[in-house]
Amino acid sequence: METYEYDCVIVGGGPAGLVTARYISEAGFSVAVLERDREIGVPVLCGEGVSRNIDNLGVTERRDWVENEIVGARIFSPNGTMVKMSAERAGGETGYVIDRERFDKELARIAAKKGADIFVMCDAKKANVEGGEIREIEAKLDGKDVKFTGKIFVGADGVESKVGRWVDIDTRLKPKDIVSCYEYTLSDVECDKDYTDFFVGRSLAPGGYIWIFPKSDDTANVGIGVLASYSKSALAKQLLDKFIEKKDFLRKGKPVRKLAGAVPVALPIQSYRGNVVLVGDAARHTDPLTGGGIIHAVIGGRVAGETIARALREEKLSLLEEYEKGWREKIGKKLERNYKMKELASTFDDKTFDKLADSVKDINFEELSTRGLIKALVTKHPSLLFKLKSLIG
Numbered sequence: 288m289e290t291y292e293y294d295c296v297i298v299g300g301g302p303a304g305l306v307t308a309r310y311i312s313e314a315g316f317s318v319a320v321l322e323r324d325r326e327i328g329v330p331v332l333c334g335e336g337v338s339r340n341i342d343n344l345g346v347t348e349r350r351d352w353v354e355n356e357i358v359g360a361r362i363f364s365p366n367g368t369m370v371k372m373s374a375e376r377a378g379g380e381t382g383y384v385i386d387r388e389r390f391d392k393e394l395a396r397i398a399a400k401k402g403a404d405i406f407v408m409c410d411a412k413k414a415n416v417e418g419g420e421i422r423e424i425e426a427k428l429d430g431k432d433v434k435f436t437g438k439i440f441v442g443a444d445g446v447e448s449k450v451g452r453w454v455d456i457d458t459r460l461k462p463k464d465i466v467s468c469y470e471y472t473l474s475d476v477e478c479d480k481d482y483t484d485f486f487v488g489r490s491l492a493p494g495g496y497i498w499i500f501p502k503s504d505d506t507a508n509v510g511i512g513v514l515a516s517y518s519k520s521a522l523a524k525q526l527l528d529k530f531i532e533k534k535d536f537l538r539k540g541k542p543v544r545k546l547a548g549a550v551p552v553a554l555p556i557q558s559y560r561g562n563v564v565l566v567g568d569a570a571r572h573t574d575p576l577t578g579g580g581i582i583h584a585v586i587g588g589r590v591a592g593e594t595i596a597r598a599l600r601e602e603k604l605s606l607l608e609e610y611e612k613g614w615r616e617k618i619g620k621k622l623e624r625n626y627k628m629k630e631l632a633s634t635f636d637d638k639t640f641d642k643l644a645d646s647v648k649d650i651n652f653e654e655l656s657t658r659g660l661i662k663a664l665v666t667k668h669p670s671l672l673f674k675l676k677s678l679i680g
């Protein structure tokens with residue numbers, strides 16, 4: 288069996304794996320990225336919405352992956368009350384609708400330029416583990432059995448991650464911590480290309496929401512996420528079809544792409560053990576409230592790449608614990624807070640969403656802390672106090 292030798296072997300060629308690879312190769316170490324699909328960035332499994340903060344992370348050089356610049360976000364409660372967050376109010380949280388295939392390919396181009404080897408059609412099948420550390424990974428490359436050896440291994444293999452399990456990290460997800468998604472890219476629709484729209488409600492999308500992310504004024508990603516504990520995955524498509532049927536501006540749209548996938552909306556798990564590091568969706572770094580994971584995959588990927596490079600340079604696996612500290616510093620608090628908010632929001636009925644929207648529709652979000660926001664909510668609707676008190680303090 289042919290054997291490939293690297294300092295670091297990364298399973299998964301999504302944003303997390305590609306950014307990790309880039310920073311390891313930049314430091315002068317050899318890296319292999321194993322991607323089971325035949326092409327980086329394909330198939331797209333994404334709503335393609337990303338915050339403008341992506342610009343501050345410095346992970347791309349070309350900008351051809353930005354398809355549409357968004358002015359603001361609008362959230363609609365079940366009775367149609369709209370909460371508008373303009374660019375000034377929402378700050379970095381408004382963003383872009385991107386071409387995800389181009390974005391991932393740009394990350395791959397840079398990783399390759401820095402020296403990483405990217406193996407597509409390379410499915411990592413199993414690991415040989417000794418003393419809690421991976422020694423080699425057995426993979427199918429172009430249908431042939433091959434092996435990859437390395438000093439450090441990375442699981443950037445997405446929501447269904449296997450790499451963590453190989454070293455006994457508990458990667459199981461409860462149904463209440465997974466969102467089933469379905470999405471159409473619809474052409475020939477009439478949409479307001481300045482806004483991303485979110486529709487919430489227990490009856491509309493239990494435990495999740497429906498999104499309209501415009502790619503242009505006549506094409507949009509229209510998708511739904513539904514908490515798996517509330518539904519079977521088939522329900523997501525049914526609910527989305529029902530929603531589209533009721534909206535005049537969407538009904539005549541023609542699907543040019545359909546996709547189904549899952550998003551972890553869990554608390555992060557242990558992100559390293561022995562010589563193994565988990566990044567991105569594999570580490571459950573997706574935002575539990577929004578389901579957005581691109582930015583966090585990039586942030587975690589950079590911390591992972593830089594830490595792994597140090598561990599290789601100093602030949603000290605114990606340095607990998609710096610990775611856990613590093614990503615927790617950057618996104619840990621946000622993940623925990625948004626997990627609490629997701630847990631709470633998944634209990635709301637339609638009336639509660641309506642009351643919330645009514646309370647916040649005129650608020651300037653920039654000036655308010657979470658505490659201040661909750662105070663404003665309960666002043667207008669005191670009955671919300673009981674529901675929101677777990678978020679105070």
Ligand SMILES: Cc1cc2nc3c(=O)[nH]c(=O)nc-3n(C[C@H](O)[C@H](O)[C@H](O)COP(=O)(O)OP(=O)(O)OC[C@H]3O[C@@H](n4cnc5c(N)ncnc54)[C@H](O)[C@@H]3O)c2cc1C
Pocket residue numbers: 298299300301302303304321322323324332333334335336337409410411412443444445446449468469470510546547548549550566567568569573578579580581582584
């Ligand atoms: C329907 C949907 C809509 C979404 N919309 C948004 C959005 O609008 N904005 C946002 O920020 N996030 C969104 N997300 C989440 C976002 O796509 C993920 O958080 C992000 O892709 C995580 O990056 P990653 O690199 O960790 O994982 P992935 O992008 O999933 O990459 C993992 C890669 O590993 C490969 N792989 C898996 N197992 C193996 C193996 N054994 N061998 C080799 N390769 C393997 C896979 O083929 C895949 O390419 C959405 C997700 C879904 C499903």
